[in-house]
Amino acid sequence: MAINLRTTQAETREQRLGTITHWEGNAGQLARDSAHTHGCGRGCDNGGRRLCEQSTPFAQASMCAEHIAVTNATIIQEALVIQHSPIGCAVSQSSTCRYYRDLAARRGWKLEDPQSICTNLGEQDMVFGGIAKLEQTIREAWERHHPKVIFVATSCATGIIGDDVDSAARQLEDEIGIPVVPLHCEGFKSRHWSSGWDVIEHGILRRLVRPDPPRKQDDLINVIHLGGPDVFTPLLAPLGLRVNLVMGGNTLDRLAELSEAAATVTMCFVLSYLATGLEQEYGVPEIKAPLPYGLADTDEWLREIARVTHREHLVEDVIARERARIAPELARLRQALAGKRGFVAAGAAFAHGLLADLRELGVEVDGAYSFHHDPSTDSGDPRQDTLSHLVETWGDIPNYTVSPDQHFQAHAALLRAKPDFVICRHSGSMAVLTARMGIPVLPIFYSNDGLGYEGLLTIGRSILRILPRKRFCEDVAAHSRFPYQPWWLEQTNPFALGADPA
Amino acid sequence: MSPLESKAAADGEFCSPSGPIEQVRYACSLGALASVIAIPGAIPITHCGPGCATKQFHALSGLNAYQGGEFHVPSTNIGNREVIFGGTDRLDELIEATLKVMEAGLFVVQSGCIPGLVGDDVASVVNKYRRRGVPIVFAETSGYRGNNFTGHETIIRAIIDQYVGAYDGPREAGLVNVWSLLPYHNPFWRGDLGEIRRILEGIGLRVNILFGPSSEGVAEWQAIPRAQFNLVLSPWLGLATAQHLQQTYGQPFLHVPAIPIGAKLTGAFLRQVTAFAGLDPQRAEAFIAREEKEYYLYLRDFSAFYAGCTSQYRLPSQLVVVSESAYNLAVTRFMVDQLGLVPGRQVITENPPQAFRDAIRAQYRRVADGVSAEVDFAEDGHLIRRLIGETDFTGQLPIVFGSTWEGEVARQLEAPLVEIGYPSTDEVVLSRSYVGYRGALALIERTYTTVVRASTMG
Structure with missing residues (x-):
């Protein structure tokens, strides 16, 4: 389905991709059912059945799209974000600030807030509308900071009272003369927080990308990632490519240049909206290859980039050199990790990547927990079907749970898996839960850690560093308990509570 | 129909929002779920959007001194369907399921913005369970009404009215309910409540401290009506609760606006409590003497640093204090009265209800013998920076007691920054306390370690 950039609102990923948040079974079945329901791109009958989302009457606090959209808008340099909301939505400012300063230190940007x-809407505004306050705030923001772009993020409250944010943004844009970009990210509108990525990427595509690029830069490659240090330049510079690292903090110039690049790669297909949009609107080809997790897939990923950017003559050398470089350390890590059982908890394509890393490192892993599942990607291209690719390359994952960071379900899944360690993304409930169950945990803050050849070393070494913390975890586990009923504390089926297919 | 238990806090008056805010310094009303989590044995159930509860708690407990805390809060995670058709059925289903899965002595249902706006009748859903004898209450904590301070009093009121309930039995002499710091929002609340409990027990009281690791949890809340009196140890937070308890149970209350830090102020505080409660003065004096002996041995030796070995360091002389009112007043008084700094710029950041502001200003006008200070009320970081920028520091060496947000301004002033309030992202706090006798010593340690490091580490 084409991405619709005519409206200010991004369609949710439930609508576009059929995204689900609850499922339980083996990964192979999920991949077949997804392809059967949402198209495998090959026109094949693969023996799947209709993908049925499961449900559970119990639920725990999760995350919302607004959080993702606002965080990733805030860390764009020279931009200012207005949260049009009651104060609570903006309480995450302190963590966003910490995140930005950490990124700035790692990427060599100016260290500033x-x-x-x-x-800061109140009850009166709920009754009479908040537009006047929004207009006042936009003017004040301009006078205080003179940003180059202002984002206006909506909230559940302003969505329900029906504030016309689009009109206010248009009007103030004329008045102050800089782009004022609405981000429609009401938390209730999508069942999964990752829709927030689509919202900010939608805003970037519509308003920040240079619409009529004056030139093409044949050596520029867009790399769309979740955020963190640049691990890509060491891999791509030998191919003569310059990396335009986007999302996870950018300058506006970098975002404007997106349309000039020779190609776009996405490091997690949860964020593929932008890459697909760039191909659709500006003809910047999207690299359609499996993600570079594990040796073989990293080889293929580099070859595909080289093919699309006409650098085939350089790539085999790079592959050989990188493989040779990491071989001794990889051997040491495989030996040290032999016989260890791992467990992965992360979001969809990112989880699939980490699972591939673990198997490449020789870690046994038969359980995983994905925070959501996208049965398709925006391109619809089967080469981006990371789950099928994982199962085909590395074999099935017998226990594969889809659940939006639900503590009680993760408890059951971990009790069943009994891993020696867990790797997780979103250090919220999962990391704490794991440690409190006596299991050492590697929470991944910067998602590039597991990518490419070096990623295998980074992940392997990180695991070895956290394993000795088992002493701490076991001690705390022995002296604390979770406030679940005894029957749930023994439960190993995450969907044991009324698991009726919806 | 909107729920009834709405105008609970601060004499029924929320202080309405003041305008645009950057550098947010408090959570919304729903953020009071942190107060519920602070009661051992209690669990909040939130009826709100999917990210609301997580955002509030992670902001208050996560990066804010990395406090952690039991966060696996049942939540309806409201979506499109509930917004359009109403969310009471989903809440009903969630409560039923929560009772099957989770174990708690008390459940507190809290509503966020969405149920308030779409008109969910949450009270009747919760009342159905109350009639079944389930220990569950409802607190309306819509994010657009008040903040986590007023929300704190809303949940307290809900628990008292709907769970603790009527009481006409005898009162126990020497039992006190303490209403003081806001849990999680103040990074040092756990250690502080422990120290407050310790010193009150030292003079012969039995204490319902009500929140945190030093509390007995839900059982203490059941004992609230039996207490001889309520102690409000904060400039204004808890006053509405104490007034309500006076009306409900006929309990008198003692209001001490400044939490005591250091021997001078703590001794005076304990004598005031002893007189109010009719305790044995000899026992109190014996305790005070014991504490002072130890405290002043430490201060005697600290004087070697403070008066002696410091000529190479830039010992600060003037205060900038930016925080919520309880710590702001307590730290200002201690630094002025005990260590002899002069007031500079004091800014209170939690938007206290207007009705309390004159009384708070009066506290600063007699911050120590012969010293009067002014105080500003501001929540917006931009405005706060401007106020500090307008302050006259001529000839003085300023020190900033504030939050992470004061980092930039402290660098501009070349002043050390001691984080004492939300958000404190450069502190890892477990049981550290800054109040009473022991806390004062820790505050001195942290303050002058920061001062020395500013000199030695650039």
Whole structure:
């Protein structure tokens, strides 16, 4: 389905991709059912059945799209974000600021606080509308900080009272003369927080990408990642490519250049909206290859980039050199990790990547927990079907749970898996839960850690560093308990509570 | 129909929002779920959007001194369907399921913005369970009404009215309920409540401290009506609760606006409590003497640093204090009265209800013998920076007691920054306390370690 950039609102990923948040079974079945329901791109009958989302009457606090959209807008340099909301939505400012400063230190940017302002709506505004406050806030933001772009993020409250944010943004844009970009990210609108990526990428595509690029830069490759240090330049510079690292903090110039690049790669297909949009709108080809997790897939990923950017003559050398470089350390890590059982908890394509890393490192892994599942990607291309690719390359994952960071379900899944360690993304409930169950955990803050050849070393070494913390974890586990009923504390089926297919 | 238990806090008056805010310094009303989590044995159930509860708690407990805390909060995670058709059925289903899966002595259902706006009748859903004898209450904590301070009093009121309930039995002499710091929002609340409990027990009281590791949890809440009196140890937070308890159970209350830090102020505080509660003065004096002996041995030796070996360091002389009112007043008084710094710029950041502001200003006008200070009320970081920028520091060496947000301004002033309030992202705090006798010593340690490091590490 084409991405619709005519409206200010991004369609949710439930609508576009059929995204689900609850499922339990083996990964092979999920891959077949997904392809059967949402198209495998090959026109094949693969023996799947209709993908049925499961449900559970119990639920725990999760995350919302607004959080993702606002965080990733705030860390764009020279931009200012207005959260048009009651104060609570903006309470995450402190963590966003910490995140930005950490990124700035790692990427060599100026160390400063990012700019964000909350309209701070109260009960009166709920009754009479908040637009006047929004207009006042936009003017104030301009006078205080003179940003180059202002994002206006909506909230559940302003969505329900029906504030016309689009009109206000248009009007103030004329008045102050810089782009004022609405981000429609009401938390209730999508069942999964990752829709927030689509919202900010939608805003970037519509307003920040240079619409009529004056030139093409044949040696520029867009790399769309979740955020973190640049691990890509060491891999791509030998191919004569310059990396335009986007999302996870950018300058506006970098975002404008997106349309000039020779190609786009996405490091997690959860974020593929931008890459697909760039191909659709500006003809920047999207690299359609499996993600570079594990040796063989990293080889293929580099070859595909080289093919699309006409650098085939350089790539085999790079592959051989990199493989040779990491071989001794990889051997040491495989030996040290032999016989260890791992467990992965992360979001969809990112989880699939980490699972591939673990198997490449020789870790046994038969359980995984994905925070959501996208049965398709925006391109619809089967080469981006990371789950099928994982199963085909590395074999099935017998226990594969889809659940949006639900503590009680993760408890059951971990009790069943009994791993020696867990790797997880979103250090919220999962990491704490794991440690409290006596299991050492590697929470991944910067998602590039597992990518490419070096990623195998990074992940392997990180695991070896956390394993000795088992002493701490076991001690705390022995002296604390979770406030679940005894029957649930023994439960190993995450969907044991009324698991009726919806 | 909107729920009834709405105007609970601060004499029924929320202080309405003041305008645009950057550098947010408090959570919304729903953020009071942190107060529920602070009660051992209690679990909040939130009826709100999918990210609301997580955002509030992670902001208050996560990066804010990395406090952690039991966060696996049942939540309806409201979606499109509930917004359009109403969310009471989903809440009903969630409560039923929560009772099957989770174990708690008390459940507190809290509503966020969405149920308030779409008009969910949450009270009747919760009342159905109350009639079944389930220990569950409802607190309306819509994010657009008040903040986590007023929300704190809303959940307290809900628990008292709907769970603790009527009581006409005898009162126990020497039992006190303490209403003081806001859990999680103040990074040092756990250690502080422990120290407050310790010193009150030292003079012969039995204490319902009500929140945190030093509390007995839900059982203490059941004992609230039996207490001889309520102690409000904060400039304004808890006053509405104490007034309500006076009306409900006829309990008198003692209001001490400044949490005591250091021997001078703590001794005076304990004598005031002893007189109010009619305790044995000899026992109190014996305790005070014991504490002072130890405290002043440490201060005697600290004087070697403070008066002696410091000529190479830039010992600060003037205060900038930016925090919520309880710590702001307590730290200002201690630094002025005990260590002889002069007031500079004091900014209170939690938007206290207007009705309390004159009384708070009066506290600063007699911050120590012969010293009067002014105080500003501001929540917006931009405005706060401007206020600090307008302050006259001529000839003085300023020190900033504030939050992470004061990092930039402290660098500009070339002043050391001691984080004392939300958000404190450069502190890892477990049981550290800054109040009473022992806390004062820790505050001195942290303050002058920061000062020395500013000199030695650039």
